[in-house]
Amino acid sequence: ADEPTGSLDFATGETVMTLMFELNQELGTTLVLVTHDPAIAARCQRRITIEAGKISDS
DSSP: OBSTTTTSOHHHHHHHHHHHHHHHHHHTOOOOOBOSOHHHHHTSSOOEEEETTEEEEO
């Protein structure tokens, strides 16, 4: 889903994101997120961005 916590208040959104990242680490799974929030993107190990229609691996 695009912005999985977009309709949540800030505190609840942070709780959900923290749980998602914790489960990702504990279970060794792949977590794919779509976000416009640079703070959330910064928490990811790998970021793929789309700017002006171009895909880049940053």
